[in-house]
Amino acid sequence: MISTKNLKKSFGDNEVLKDISLDVKPQEVVVVIGPSGSGKSTFIRCLNLLESVTGGHVYVTGKDLTDKKTNINDIRKDVGMVFQHFNLFPHKTILDNVTLAPVHVKGMKRAEAEEKALALLKKVGLADKAKAYPDSLSGGQKQRVAIARALAMEPKVMLFDEPTSALDPEMVGEVLEVMKQLAKDGMTMIVVTHEMGFAREVGDRVIFMDNGYIVEENEPVELFSNPQHERTKAFLSKVL
Amino acid sequence: MKGGCPLQALASGQSFLSQKGENKLNFRPDIIAEYMPFFLQGTLLTLGLSLAGILIGLILGLLIGLGKMSTNKLVKLPFVWYVNFFRGTPLLVQILLIHFGLVPLFMSPSNPIVSAIIALSLNASAYIAEIFRAGIQSIDKGQMEAARSLGMSHVQAMKLVILPQAVKRMIPPLGNEFIVLLKDSSLAAIIAAPELMYWGRAAQGEYIRVWEPYITVAIIYLILTLSLTYLMNYIERRMNTQ
Numbered sequence: 001m002i003s004t005k006n007l008k009k010s011f012g013d014n015e016v017l018k019d020i021s022l023d024v025k026p027q028e029v030v031v032v033i034g035p036s037g038s039g040k041s042t043f044i045r046c047l048n049l050l051e052s053v054t055g056g057h058v059y060v061t062g063k064d065l066t067d068k069k070t071n072i073n074d075i076r077k078d079v080g081m082v083f084q085h086f087n088l089f090p091h092k093t094i095l096d097n098v099t100l101a102p103v104h105v106k107g108m109k110r111a112e113a114e115e116k117a118l119a120l121l122k123k124v125g126l127a128d129k130a131k132a133y134p135d136s137l138s139g140g141q142k143q144r145v146a147i148a149r150a151l152a153m154e155p156k157v158m159l160f161d162e163p164t165s166a167l168d169p170e171m172v173g174e175v176l177e178v179m180k181q182l183a184k185d186g187m188t189m190i191v192v193t194h195e196m197g198f199a200r201e202v203g204d205r206v207i208f209m210d211n212g213y214i215v216e217e218n219e220p221v222e223l224f225s226n227p228q229h230e231r232t233k234a235f236l237s238k239v240l
Numbered sequence: 241m242k243g244g245c246p247l248q249a250l251a252s253g254q255s256f257l258s259q260k261g262e263n264k265l266n267f268r269p270d271i272i273a274e275y276m277p278f279f280l281q282g283t284l285l286t287l288g289l290s291l292a293g294i295l296i297g298l299i300l301g302l303l304i305g306l307g308k309m310s311t312n313k314l315v316k317l318p319f320v321w322y323v324n325f326f327r328g329t330p331l332l333v334q335i336l337l338i339h340f341g342l343v344p345l346f347m348s349p350s351n352p353i354v355s356a357i358i359a360l361s362l363n364a365s366a367y368i369a370e371i372f373r374a375g376i377q378s379i380d381k382g383q384m385e386a387a388r389s390l391g392m393s394h395v396q397a398m399k400l401v402i403l404p405q406a407v408k409r410m411i412p413p414l415g416n417e418f419i420v421l422l423k424d425s426s427l428a429a430i431i432a433a434p435e436l437m438y439w440g441r442a443a444q445g446e447y448i449r450v451w452e453p454y455i456t457v458a459i460i461y462l463i464l465t466l467s468l469t470y471l472m473n474y475i476e477r478r479m480n481t482q
Binding site: 081105 | 389396
Protein backbone atom coordinates (compact mmCIF):
# COMPACT_ATOMS: atom_id res chain seq x y z
CA MET A 1 0.00 0.00 0.00
CA ILE A 2 2.71 2.42 1.03
CA SER A 3 6.38 1.71 1.28
CA THR A 4 9.78 3.35 1.38
CA LYS A 5 13.11 2.06 0.13
CA ASN A 6 16.37 3.45 1.51
CA LEU A 7 14.63 6.76 2.18
CA LYS A 8 17.01 9.61 3.04
CA LYS A 9 16.25 13.19 4.00
CA SER A 10 18.64 16.00 4.86
CA PHE A 11 18.06 19.59 5.89
CA GLY A 12 21.27 21.20 4.70
CA ASP A 13 24.10 19.27 6.37
CA ASN A 14 21.76 17.74 8.91
CA GLU A 15 20.79 14.22 7.83
CA VAL A 16 17.48 13.56 9.58
CA LEU A 17 16.49 10.30 7.87
CA LYS A 18 19.42 8.04 7.14
CA ASP A 19 18.11 4.86 5.60
CA ILE A 20 14.47 4.01 6.10
CA SER A 21 12.87 1.03 4.42
CA LEU A 22 9.35 0.13 5.42
CA ASP A 23 6.47 -1.71 3.84
CA VAL A 24 2.93 -1.10 5.07
CA LYS A 25 0.28 -3.58 3.97
CA PRO A 26 -3.36 -2.70 3.27
CA GLN A 27 -5.46 -2.34 6.44
CA GLU A 28 -2.35 -2.41 8.60
CA VAL A 29 -1.98 0.06 11.47
CA VAL A 30 1.66 1.02 11.95
CA VAL A 31 2.57 3.12 14.96
CA VAL A 32 5.85 5.05 14.93
CA ILE A 33 7.40 5.92 18.27
CA GLY A 34 10.73 7.40 19.29
CA PRO A 35 12.38 10.28 21.11
CA SER A 36 11.92 13.79 19.78
CA GLY A 37 14.39 14.60 17.03
CA SER A 38 14.47 10.98 15.92
CA GLY A 39 12.95 11.87 12.54
CA LYS A 40 9.47 10.38 12.95
CA SER A 41 7.59 13.51 11.89
CA THR A 42 9.93 14.12 8.97
CA PHE A 43 9.44 10.49 7.95
CA ILE A 44 5.66 10.65 7.89
CA ARG A 45 5.77 13.99 6.03
CA CYS A 46 7.94 12.38 3.34
CA LEU A 47 5.19 9.84 2.68
CA ASN A 48 3.04 12.46 0.90
CA LEU A 49 6.00 14.59 -0.12
CA LEU A 50 5.24 17.50 2.20
CA GLU A 51 8.98 17.18 2.67
CA SER A 52 11.02 16.66 -0.48
CA VAL A 53 13.08 13.49 -0.38
CA THR A 54 16.88 13.61 -0.61
CA GLY A 55 17.44 9.97 -1.56
CA GLY A 56 15.71 6.62 -1.93
CA HIS A 57 12.12 5.99 -2.97
CA VAL A 58 8.58 6.36 -1.63
CA TYR A 59 5.87 4.19 -3.17
CA VAL A 60 2.15 4.77 -2.69
CA THR A 61 -0.21 2.23 -4.27
CA GLY A 62 2.69 1.13 -6.43
CA LYS A 63 3.59 4.58 -7.78
CA ASP A 64 7.02 6.05 -7.10
CA LEU A 65 6.60 9.56 -5.67
CA THR A 66 10.25 10.42 -6.30
CA ASP A 67 9.68 9.89 -10.02
CA LYS A 68 9.31 13.35 -11.58
CA LYS A 69 6.54 12.09 -13.86
CA THR A 70 4.30 11.20 -10.92
CA ASN A 71 1.57 13.79 -10.33
CA ILE A 72 1.81 14.36 -6.60
CA ASN A 73 -1.64 15.98 -6.39
CA ASP A 74 -3.21 12.76 -7.69
CA ILE A 75 -1.35 10.68 -5.11
CA ARG A 76 -2.32 13.00 -2.27
CA LYS A 77 -6.01 12.41 -2.98
CA ASP A 78 -5.39 8.86 -1.77
CA VAL A 79 -3.32 9.85 1.27
CA GLY A 80 -5.15 11.64 4.08
CA MET A 81 -3.15 13.52 6.65
CA VAL A 82 -3.92 14.73 10.15
CA PHE A 83 -1.59 17.29 11.71
CA GLN A 84 -0.51 18.00 15.26
CA HIS A 85 -1.95 21.52 15.08
CA PHE A 86 -5.13 20.56 13.17
CA ASN A 87 -4.62 23.20 10.46
CA LEU A 88 -8.33 23.68 9.91
CA PHE A 89 -9.22 26.54 7.56
CA PRO A 90 -10.34 29.29 9.97
CA HIS A 91 -12.26 31.29 7.33
CA LYS A 92 -14.51 28.35 6.49
CA THR A 93 -17.30 26.71 8.46
CA ILE A 94 -16.77 23.15 9.69
CA LEU A 95 -18.94 21.88 6.84
CA ASP A 96 -16.98 23.90 4.26
CA ASN A 97 -13.71 22.67 5.74
CA VAL A 98 -14.83 19.13 4.99
CA THR A 99 -16.37 19.78 1.56
CA LEU A 100 -13.67 22.12 0.17
CA ALA A 101 -11.36 19.46 -1.24
CA PRO A 102 -14.04 17.05 -2.55
CA VAL A 103 -15.71 19.93 -4.42
CA HIS A 104 -12.61 21.61 -5.80
CA VAL A 105 -10.20 18.70 -6.19
CA LYS A 106 -12.55 15.85 -7.05
CA GLY A 107 -15.17 18.01 -8.76
CA MET A 108 -17.94 16.54 -6.60
CA LYS A 109 -21.31 18.31 -6.65
CA ARG A 110 -21.81 20.52 -3.60
CA ALA A 111 -25.01 18.82 -2.48
CA GLU A 112 -23.41 15.41 -2.67
CA ALA A 113 -20.27 16.63 -0.89
CA GLU A 114 -22.32 18.17 1.91
CA GLU A 115 -24.32 15.00 2.38
CA LYS A 116 -21.11 12.99 2.67
CA ALA A 117 -19.54 15.60 4.94
CA LEU A 118 -22.50 15.52 7.30
CA ALA A 119 -22.30 11.73 7.47
CA LEU A 120 -18.60 11.98 8.32
CA LEU A 121 -19.19 14.69 10.91
CA LYS A 122 -21.83 12.46 12.45
CA LYS A 123 -19.31 9.65 12.55
CA VAL A 124 -16.87 11.80 14.54
CA GLY A 125 -19.73 13.09 16.69
CA LEU A 126 -19.83 16.68 15.46
CA ALA A 127 -22.82 16.89 13.11
CA ASP A 128 -24.28 19.68 15.26
CA LYS A 129 -21.21 21.85 14.65
CA ALA A 130 -21.51 21.89 10.85
CA LYS A 131 -22.33 25.60 10.67
CA ALA A 132 -19.80 26.65 13.33
CA TYR A 133 -16.33 28.06 12.65
CA PRO A 134 -13.16 26.32 13.84
CA ASP A 135 -12.47 29.12 16.36
CA SER A 136 -15.44 28.07 18.47
CA LEU A 137 -14.32 24.44 18.82
CA SER A 138 -12.17 22.79 21.47
CA GLY A 139 -8.89 21.18 20.48
CA GLY A 140 -10.36 17.69 20.54
CA GLN A 141 -13.28 18.77 18.38
CA LYS A 142 -10.94 20.48 15.92
CA GLN A 143 -8.88 17.34 15.54
CA ARG A 144 -12.00 15.25 14.94
CA VAL A 145 -13.06 17.70 12.22
CA ALA A 146 -9.56 17.44 10.73
CA ILE A 147 -9.98 13.67 10.58
CA ALA A 148 -13.38 14.04 8.91
CA ARG A 149 -11.86 16.51 6.44
CA ALA A 150 -9.14 14.03 5.47
CA LEU A 151 -11.66 11.17 5.21
CA ALA A 152 -13.88 13.21 2.89
CA MET A 153 -11.38 12.58 0.09
CA GLU A 154 -11.91 8.83 0.65
CA PRO A 155 -8.20 8.14 1.06
CA LYS A 156 -6.70 4.67 0.89
CA VAL A 157 -4.27 5.43 3.69
CA MET A 158 -4.27 7.91 6.58
CA LEU A 159 -1.18 9.55 8.08
CA PHE A 160 -1.37 10.91 11.62
CA ASP A 161 1.43 13.23 12.72
CA GLU A 162 1.23 13.38 16.53
CA PRO A 163 -2.54 13.95 16.41
CA THR A 164 -2.96 14.24 20.18
CA SER A 165 0.25 16.04 21.18
CA ALA A 166 -1.29 19.52 21.12
CA LEU A 167 -4.41 18.51 23.06
CA ASP A 168 -5.36 18.98 26.68
CA PRO A 169 -5.19 15.58 28.42
CA GLU A 170 -8.95 15.25 28.81
CA MET A 171 -9.44 15.59 25.05
CA VAL A 172 -6.97 12.95 23.97
CA GLY A 173 -9.47 10.16 24.54
CA GLU A 174 -12.14 11.42 22.16
CA VAL A 175 -9.63 11.69 19.30
CA LEU A 176 -8.10 8.28 19.96
CA GLU A 177 -11.62 6.83 20.04
CA VAL A 178 -12.26 8.09 16.51
CA MET A 179 -8.93 6.68 15.38
CA LYS A 180 -9.68 3.30 16.92
CA GLN A 181 -12.99 3.17 15.08
CA LEU A 182 -11.20 4.03 11.87
CA ALA A 183 -8.73 1.20 12.39
CA LYS A 184 -11.61 -1.16 13.10
CA ASP A 185 -13.21 -0.13 9.79
CA GLY A 186 -10.10 -1.38 8.05
CA MET A 187 -8.29 1.86 7.23
CA THR A 188 -4.57 1.62 6.53
CA MET A 189 -2.95 3.94 9.05
CA ILE A 190 0.49 5.23 9.93
CA VAL A 191 0.49 7.00 13.26
CA VAL A 192 3.29 8.98 14.85
CA THR A 193 2.37 9.24 18.51
CA HIS A 194 3.46 9.26 22.12
CA GLU A 195 0.31 7.40 23.19
CA MET A 196 1.76 4.01 24.11
CA GLY A 197 -1.64 2.75 25.19
CA PHE A 198 -3.00 3.42 21.71
CA ALA A 199 0.05 1.77 20.11
CA ARG A 200 -0.45 -1.34 22.22
CA GLU A 201 -4.19 -1.56 21.71
CA VAL A 202 -4.63 -0.62 18.06
CA GLY A 203 -1.24 -1.03 16.40
CA ASP A 204 -0.51 -4.10 14.28
CA ARG A 205 3.13 -3.16 14.30
CA VAL A 206 5.19 -0.68 16.28
CA ILE A 207 8.29 0.97 14.84
CA PHE A 208 10.88 2.47 17.13
CA MET A 209 12.92 5.20 15.46
CA ASP A 210 16.01 6.88 16.77
CA ASN A 211 18.56 9.17 15.16
CA GLY A 212 17.21 8.74 11.64
CA TYR A 213 17.06 4.94 11.65
CA ILE A 214 14.42 2.32 12.35
CA VAL A 215 16.04 0.73 15.36
CA GLU A 216 13.48 -1.94 16.05
CA GLU A 217 10.06 -3.06 14.86
CA ASN A 218 7.72 -5.70 16.17
CA GLU A 219 4.19 -6.49 17.24
CA PRO A 220 3.24 -4.11 20.03
CA VAL A 221 2.99 -6.68 22.82
CA GLU A 222 6.35 -8.14 21.91
CA LEU A 223 8.08 -4.78 21.49
CA PHE A 224 6.79 -3.32 24.73
CA SER A 225 7.35 -6.39 26.89
CA ASN A 226 10.52 -7.65 25.32
CA PRO A 227 12.52 -4.90 23.57
CA GLN A 228 15.69 -6.20 21.97
CA HIS A 229 17.70 -3.08 21.53
CA GLU A 230 19.37 -0.99 24.24
CA ARG A 231 18.01 2.29 22.92
CA THR A 232 14.49 0.87 22.74
CA LYS A 233 14.78 -0.29 26.34
CA ALA A 234 16.07 3.10 27.45
CA PHE A 235 13.25 4.94 25.66
CA LEU A 236 10.49 2.64 26.88
CA SER A 237 11.73 2.79 30.47
CA LYS A 238 11.20 6.55 30.32
CA VAL A 239 7.74 6.61 28.74
CA LEU A 240 5.98 3.54 30.10
CA MET B 241 -5.32 94.27 -3.75
CA LYS B 242 -5.95 94.83 -0.08
CA GLY B 243 -3.24 94.71 2.53
CA GLY B 244 -0.72 96.84 0.60
CA CYS B 245 2.18 95.76 -1.56
CA PRO B 246 2.33 91.98 -1.90
CA LEU B 247 6.09 91.90 -1.55
CA GLN B 248 5.87 93.77 1.74
CA ALA B 249 3.27 91.34 2.93
CA LEU B 250 5.54 88.47 1.97
CA ALA B 251 8.54 90.04 3.71
CA SER B 252 6.60 90.68 6.89
CA GLY B 253 5.79 86.99 7.20
CA GLN B 254 2.45 87.43 5.47
CA SER B 255 0.13 86.39 8.21
CA PHE B 256 -3.44 87.59 8.08
CA LEU B 257 -3.49 87.37 11.86
CA SER B 258 -0.77 89.97 12.27
CA GLN B 259 -1.98 92.35 9.60
CA LYS B 260 -4.20 95.14 10.76
CA GLY B 261 -6.05 96.27 7.68
CA GLU B 262 -9.60 97.41 7.21
CA ASN B 263 -10.95 94.08 8.40
CA LYS B 264 -9.32 92.84 11.53
CA LEU B 265 -8.25 89.39 10.40
CA ASN B 266 -7.69 90.42 6.84
CA PHE B 267 -8.77 87.01 5.64
CA ARG B 268 -9.87 87.06 2.03
CA PRO B 269 -12.59 84.53 1.37
CA ASP B 270 -13.06 86.04 -2.08
CA ILE B 271 -9.84 84.34 -3.22
CA ILE B 272 -11.22 80.99 -2.11
CA ALA B 273 -14.54 81.75 -3.77
CA GLU B 274 -12.85 82.74 -6.99
CA TYR B 275 -10.68 79.65 -7.08
CA MET B 276 -13.30 77.20 -5.82
CA PRO B 277 -14.27 75.92 -9.30
CA PHE B 278 -10.59 75.23 -9.98
CA PHE B 279 -10.11 73.58 -6.59
CA LEU B 280 -13.06 71.31 -7.32
CA GLN B 281 -11.72 70.52 -10.77
CA GLY B 282 -8.35 69.83 -9.19
CA THR B 283 -9.97 67.62 -6.59
CA LEU B 284 -11.50 65.53 -9.36
CA LEU B 285 -8.11 65.07 -10.97
CA THR B 286 -6.53 64.29 -7.59
CA LEU B 287 -9.16 61.58 -7.13
CA GLY B 288 -8.56 60.36 -10.66
CA LEU B 289 -4.79 60.18 -10.23
CA SER B 290 -5.17 58.41 -6.90
CA LEU B 291 -7.72 55.92 -8.19
CA ALA B 292 -5.60 55.12 -11.24
CA GLY B 293 -2.55 54.81 -8.99
CA ILE B 294 -4.37 52.45 -6.63
CA LEU B 295 -5.82 50.24 -9.37
CA ILE B 296 -2.66 49.94 -11.46
CA GLY B 297 -0.59 49.76 -8.27
CA LEU B 298 -2.70 46.86 -6.98
CA ILE B 299 -2.32 44.83 -10.17
CA LEU B 300 1.41 45.53 -10.55
CA GLY B 301 1.90 45.10 -6.80
CA LEU B 302 0.35 41.62 -6.80
CA LEU B 303 2.59 40.51 -9.69
CA ILE B 304 5.71 42.02 -8.15
CA GLY B 305 4.85 40.60 -4.73
CA LEU B 306 4.46 37.11 -6.23
CA GLY B 307 7.70 37.57 -8.17
CA LYS B 308 9.49 38.57 -5.01
CA MET B 309 8.31 35.38 -3.30
CA SER B 310 9.81 33.18 -6.00
CA THR B 311 12.26 30.61 -4.69
CA ASN B 312 14.33 31.03 -7.85
CA LYS B 313 16.96 33.65 -7.04
CA LEU B 314 17.31 34.83 -10.65
CA VAL B 315 13.57 35.35 -11.01
CA LYS B 316 13.44 37.10 -7.67
CA LEU B 317 16.30 39.54 -8.23
CA PRO B 318 14.66 42.06 -10.62
CA PHE B 319 11.58 42.26 -8.38
CA VAL B 320 13.70 42.84 -5.30
CA TRP B 321 15.50 45.71 -7.05
CA TYR B 322 12.29 47.13 -8.41
CA VAL B 323 11.02 47.46 -4.84
CA ASN B 324 14.40 48.71 -3.64
CA PHE B 325 14.44 51.47 -6.25
CA PHE B 326 10.88 52.72 -5.92
CA ARG B 327 10.85 52.50 -2.13
CA GLY B 328 14.34 53.83 -1.73
CA THR B 329 14.24 56.97 -3.87
CA PRO B 330 12.03 60.06 -3.37
CA LEU B 331 8.75 60.10 -5.29
CA LEU B 332 9.54 63.66 -6.38
CA VAL B 333 12.70 62.44 -8.10
CA GLN B 334 10.77 59.60 -9.71
CA ILE B 335 8.11 61.99 -11.02
CA LEU B 336 10.74 64.27 -12.58
CA LEU B 337 12.66 61.34 -14.08
CA ILE B 338 9.49 59.88 -15.56
CA HIS B 339 8.06 63.16 -16.83
CA PHE B 340 11.22 64.61 -18.34
CA GLY B 341 13.09 61.39 -19.07
CA LEU B 342 10.90 58.36 -19.61
CA VAL B 343 7.61 59.63 -21.03
CA PRO B 344 9.21 61.87 -23.73
CA LEU B 345 10.55 58.63 -25.26
CA PHE B 346 6.96 57.65 -26.09
CA MET B 347 5.07 60.91 -26.49
CA SER B 348 5.91 64.50 -27.20
CA PRO B 349 5.23 66.76 -25.54
CA SER B 350 4.85 64.52 -22.51
CA ASN B 351 1.50 64.79 -20.79
CA PRO B 352 1.83 65.58 -17.06
CA ILE B 353 -1.27 63.57 -16.17
CA VAL B 354 0.11 60.48 -17.91
CA SER B 355 3.47 60.99 -16.22
CA ALA B 356 1.84 61.44 -12.81
CA ILE B 357 -0.23 58.26 -13.19
CA ILE B 358 2.83 56.25 -14.24
CA ALA B 359 4.96 57.59 -11.38
CA LEU B 360 2.27 57.11 -8.72
CA SER B 361 1.39 53.59 -9.95
CA LEU B 362 4.98 52.39 -10.08
CA ASN B 363 5.74 53.91 -6.69
CA ALA B 364 2.60 52.51 -5.05
CA SER B 365 3.13 49.07 -6.59
CA ALA B 366 6.45 48.73 -4.75
CA TYR B 367 4.77 49.32 -1.40
CA ILE B 368 1.72 47.22 -2.30
CA ALA B 369 4.02 44.34 -3.38
CA GLU B 370 5.45 44.32 0.12
CA ILE B 371 1.97 44.40 1.66
CA PHE B 372 0.94 41.39 -0.45
CA ARG B 373 4.09 39.48 0.37
CA ALA B 374 3.81 40.17 4.10
CA GLY B 375 0.11 39.27 4.09
CA ILE B 376 0.63 35.95 2.33
CA GLN B 377 3.68 35.01 4.39
CA SER B 378 1.87 35.85 7.63
CA ILE B 379 -0.47 32.89 7.09
CA ASP B 380 0.67 29.84 9.04
CA LYS B 381 2.45 27.39 6.74
CA GLY B 382 0.29 24.60 8.15
CA GLN B 383 -2.57 26.05 6.07
CA MET B 384 -0.70 25.45 2.82
CA GLU B 385 0.36 21.99 4.01
CA ALA B 386 -3.19 21.01 4.93
CA ALA B 387 -4.51 22.24 1.58
CA ARG B 388 -1.78 20.46 -0.38
CA SER B 389 -2.22 17.25 1.64
CA LEU B 390 -5.84 17.19 0.45
CA GLY B 391 -4.65 17.13 -3.15
CA MET B 392 -5.02 20.80 -4.03
CA SER B 393 -2.51 22.33 -6.44
CA HIS B 394 -0.42 25.26 -5.28
CA VAL B 395 -2.66 27.65 -7.20
CA GLN B 396 -5.85 26.14 -5.75
CA ALA B 397 -4.45 26.32 -2.24
CA MET B 398 -3.51 29.97 -2.77
CA LYS B 399 -6.92 30.86 -4.16
CA LEU B 400 -9.12 28.88 -1.76
CA VAL B 401 -7.15 28.90 1.47
CA ILE B 402 -4.27 31.36 1.67
CA LEU B 403 -5.49 34.50 -0.15
CA PRO B 404 -8.94 34.73 1.51
CA GLN B 405 -7.18 34.82 4.88
CA ALA B 406 -4.31 37.03 3.74
CA VAL B 407 -6.56 39.66 2.14
CA LYS B 408 -8.18 40.32 5.50
CA ARG B 409 -4.78 41.10 6.98
CA MET B 410 -3.83 43.26 4.01
CA ILE B 411 -6.77 45.66 4.36
CA PRO B 412 -5.35 47.93 7.11
CA PRO B 413 -1.90 48.42 5.53
CA LEU B 414 -3.52 48.86 2.10
CA GLY B 415 -5.78 51.57 3.52
CA ASN B 416 -2.69 53.26 4.86
CA GLU B 417 -1.03 53.05 1.47
CA PHE B 418 -4.08 54.50 -0.30
CA ILE B 419 -4.04 57.51 2.03
CA VAL B 420 -0.34 58.06 1.45
CA LEU B 421 -0.88 57.76 -2.29
CA LEU B 422 -3.70 60.30 -2.25
CA LYS B 423 -1.53 62.82 -0.44
CA ASP B 424 1.54 62.06 -2.56
CA SER B 425 -0.43 62.82 -5.70
CA SER B 426 0.05 66.49 -4.71
CA LEU B 427 3.66 66.16 -5.87
CA ALA B 428 2.31 66.04 -9.43
CA ALA B 429 1.88 69.82 -9.11
CA ILE B 430 5.60 70.12 -9.80
CA ILE B 431 5.11 68.91 -13.38
CA ALA B 432 1.99 71.06 -13.79
CA ALA B 433 -0.59 68.31 -13.66
CA PRO B 434 -3.66 70.45 -12.80
CA GLU B 435 -4.66 68.57 -9.66
CA LEU B 436 -5.68 70.12 -6.35
CA MET B 437 -2.25 71.26 -5.17
CA TYR B 438 -1.52 72.78 -8.59
CA TRP B 439 -4.48 75.11 -8.18
CA GLY B 440 -3.44 75.94 -4.65
CA ARG B 441 -0.07 77.02 -5.96
CA ALA B 442 -1.72 78.96 -8.78
CA ALA B 443 -3.88 80.94 -6.36
CA GLN B 444 -0.89 81.55 -4.13
CA GLY B 445 1.07 82.75 -7.12
CA GLU B 446 -1.61 85.11 -8.33
CA TYR B 447 -2.38 86.78 -5.00
CA ILE B 448 0.84 86.05 -3.13
CA ARG B 449 -1.29 84.85 -0.21
CA VAL B 450 -0.48 81.70 1.71
CA TRP B 451 -3.31 81.03 4.12
CA GLU B 452 -6.38 81.22 1.93
CA PRO B 453 -5.37 78.80 -0.83
CA TYR B 454 -3.27 76.38 1.20
CA ILE B 455 -5.69 76.06 4.12
CA THR B 456 -8.47 75.39 1.63
CA VAL B 457 -6.35 72.81 -0.16
CA ALA B 458 -5.37 71.21 3.16
CA ILE B 459 -9.01 70.97 4.23
CA ILE B 460 -10.02 69.36 0.95
CA TYR B 461 -7.20 66.79 1.30
CA LEU B 462 -8.32 66.14 4.87
CA ILE B 463 -11.90 65.55 3.74
CA LEU B 464 -10.65 63.10 1.10
CA THR B 465 -8.37 61.17 3.43
CA LEU B 466 -10.96 61.04 6.22
CA SER B 467 -13.55 59.69 3.77
CA LEU B 468 -11.04 57.07 2.69
CA THR B 469 -10.33 56.20 6.33
CA TYR B 470 -14.03 55.62 7.01
CA LEU B 471 -14.39 53.60 3.82
CA MET B 472 -11.48 51.35 4.79
CA ASN B 473 -12.83 50.97 8.34
CA TYR B 474 -16.17 49.95 6.88
CA ILE B 475 -14.56 47.34 4.61
CA GLU B 476 -12.49 46.04 7.52
CA ARG B 477 -15.59 45.66 9.71
CA ARG B 478 -17.52 43.92 6.98
CA MET B 479 -14.72 41.43 6.34
CA ASN B 480 -14.48 40.66 10.04
CA THR B 481 -18.15 39.86 10.43
CA GLN B 482 -18.12 37.52 7.44
